Amino acid sequence: MRTVYVNGNFLPEEEATVSVFDRGFLFADAIYEVTSVLDGKLIDFSGHMTRLHRSLDALGMAMPMKDADLLAIHRELVSRNALSEGLVYLQISRGAEDRDFAFPGPDVPPTVVLFTQEKQIIESALVKRGQKVITTDDLRWRRCDIKTVQLLWASIVKNEAKAKGADDAWMVRDGYVTEGSSNNAYIVTTDGTIVTRDISNDILAGITRTAVLKCAAEIGVTVEERAFTVAEAKAAREAFSTSATGFVTPVIAIDGEPVGDGKPGPVAARLREIYIEMSRAAAI
Template sequence: MDLVYLNGDYVPRLSAKISVFDRGLLFSDAVYEVVSVIDGRLVDMERHVTRLERSLGELSINAFADWMAISQNLVAENKLREGLIYLQVSRGVMDEREYRWPAPDTAPTIFAFAQQRVLLENPMADSGMRIITRPDLRWQRCDIKTTQLLYASLMKMEAMAAGVDDVWMTRDDMITEGTSQNAHIIREDGVLISHQLDCRILPGVTRIEMLMQAKSMELTVEERAFSIDEAKNAAEAFVTSSTLLIMPVVEIDGHKIGDGRPGERTRAIRQNYMAAVQKASSKLN
């Protein structure tokens, strides 16, 4: 994955450089997107572009580019069959470090790169994820996909130290989301519960298609917060993200979910999601 995009040019990754006075570096004044690539095709690109442009608007960053063309070129030039495209936009470069940002017409810094990753045949889909819960101490605008990811990184390291796969974060004993995934549960009666869209969670792109697939399976969907106890007593649990797609959760804080194996309804949602993605990909060929 040698070729990257930087401010209008495609350059070797070792030649791509940004200023030390870039606000993305100094203040995390930047937003990003991660787009799945399956069979050499971008997954849900239009939804990712919509979310990227919303994030830019929420931070008043003036950035315009052909996001689709940039991403497609990176897929083609790097011969990427399965993996990710990472897109990042910062407010741009300052003359010196200053909290107040420069004039609105300051040129943003835009870069993107390709990354190989196993998505379809991830072995965790068969074993399931083990999760621990921790307080959600992030800022209050989690609906904006910024590069302020230090707390998420700390929680991923805490999960690693605990010998589990990841963390679900909580506020007042209510689960918000994972470190880089939306969190969901399914009750024994087939009701799927997913946190409502608000400033406490990122509006996941994979979550959109997952909910469509769940409704097509005639599962009842409730978009609301759920407690740690609800999650532990659920029949099934899972996460959604561009990197994990739909991934089952089999343990929370050492408590087995259901029978401790990936749930049948979760498996069905994952299979239906994969089929939908591959069908969309075939239409583009």
């Protein structure tokens, strides 16, 4: 029986409830963060807290508690659930009040929910074989930089990919790749340059993205932060994605066409190795 956290209480998941009037449920008026756990420790926690503050500020929502208190809750959940490898999910909604498009007043407390999930991150079967992606239109709202729970389109394209025998979808806007359903997208050009979309309202500024680009700089790989086309991606030497729970995951095919030799590439493998080593050393 898993222990979860809801509004100040640690509870068995079967006993945890949230109001039917919660704005996260009614309006997707909520934000979230996912922090990976390795060896029972949290990866990039400070980065996730920085982005959490940014998302809350962008939506005019108050931070419900101090970062140190959230850290303590994360650690308590990891301990109570004996989690060695996986993730801690955090969601904060604007709270519960009778349904109205207008935001509730400041006296309405936010809803805070956290839970853990076991996930095999290091020995990932998907990483070993490489993922296949399809491309599809990016029809999300234009504030993709805010990590809200408005994930219906991401879920739709993920399922579209599965139906076509692929693992994920790379979304495309105005002819250029934005990002994956829940990850940032990259290609490695024929001259060895890593290309990934520049930060804007069109993508989420991934915490893993920031760390991996630092890893690339450490090994002397040139990085270009710019938009790239689907054709450019299909002609690339390598492709990969990054995310909090996928770390660095190679892409071996796009729309059924092999990328490079159709196998996980050395640049992605090396970046994954460095990132894991760095993350373990800095985990808390």
